Amino acid sequence: MPEPFKNFFNEARVKGLATQIVSYCPQFDGQGFVDFVISGLEDLELKERSARIAEGLGHFLPANFAQSAIILQRCLHPDEDTAFQSDADFGAEGVRGWMIAPMSHYVAEQGMGHFDLAMATLKEMTKRFTAEFAVRFFLLEDRDRALAIMEDWICDPNRHVRRLVSEGTRPRLPWAMRLPMFQEDPAPVLALLEKLKDDGEEYVRRSVANNLNDIAKDHPDLVAEVAARWMKDATKERQWLVRHALRTLVKQGHPKALAALGFDEAEVDLARLAIKTPVVTFGDALEFEVELQSKAANDQKLVIDYVVHHMKANGSLTPKVFKWTTITLPAGGAHKAQRKHAIRPITTRRYYPGLHKLEIVANGKSLGVADFGLTMD
DSSP, X not given: OOOOGGGGSOHXXXXXXXXXXXXXXXXSOHHHHHHHHHTTGGGOOHHHHHHHHHHXXXXXXXXXHHHHHXXXXXXXXXXXOOTTOTTOOOBTTBBOGGGHHHHHHHHHHHOGGGHHHHHHHHHHHHTTSOOTTTHHHHHHHOHHHHHHHHHXXXXXXXXXXXXXXXXXTOTTOTTSOOOHHHHHOOHHHHHHHHHHTTOSOHHHHHHHHHHXXXXXXXXXXXXXXXXXXXXXXOOHHHHHHHHHHTHXXXXXXXXXXXHHTTOOOOOEEEEEEEESOSEEETTSEEEEEEEEEXXXXXXXXXXXXXXXXXXXXXXXXXXXXXXXXXXXXXTTOEEEEEEEEEOOOBTTBOOOOEEEEEEEEETTEEEEXXXXXXXXX
16 A cells, blocks of 8 residues: 655655755754654644644744745755656755745745745745745735736746746635635736747646636636637647636536637537436446437537436436537538446445436537436445
């Protein structure tokens, strides 16, 4: 059984960090820092361990943040392109990898009174791991000041710094606090993404796409409009970015998002929808067949999805969209397909017996619905 990842923050690495700091700040009480951090460390989870290390830095580094920031910068590994490398760890050469997380947390907690220096420190730290969580504290403290600094980072030669601009401003970054001001008004973020959309690194462009996907959850029409504009004369790299950015909207069948990708309103009939397993036993599969008939005078691109409307405990139904296939349906032509959809235990859903529904969707347009039953025997 693999070791829990939380154990990355262990006594040996805490001692390693203390050794690094002492080498640049001899008055740092390395043993006191280690004793403070490891007390009760075994009982803590990953984020709690990181916070504990940050707390220890707050207790034992100089109270003057300007001094402490310079010390931490000197402790960084000399390689400025090690962020997210699977083998990135620190040793005698300096700190990189996951141990940067508590260091950046310390900067977020202690650096507000030295805003520019703190942001500059995070810029250096992100080159060795990421500062996408810590930089959000500064965006929340003074949005305009932080954005002005990040604007300069857009042209930085280091790809990790450029990525921090897009990843750090994501309104709904997983594992991080949300940025409600950007959920309400994403215009400042979109202005940054506009300048990063054709970045030379796929690593940065993927972050731009993920940011747009976040924004789409609160402003779907706006993101669809941005996508349509970006698709004009787009390179294949930008086309990929837009498709990745619209993945949630496409799954939801958002008409404007589908149109941005070249999928117009479906001109098609559901000629046949046959449920092959009208009663499904939990653990087995729902089997069905469909036949689509074109009503269009021209060939048409179709995104075919299906929706399972699951029975809830209160007897109501809740829909879940599943991706199926993308086809080009000839003018006046037909398309036949069949599918097996497993209904088995998963951690994200609880199933209930009773009448369920299957819906077929093309380019976000519902074509037809059929019933099937589920038994838990």
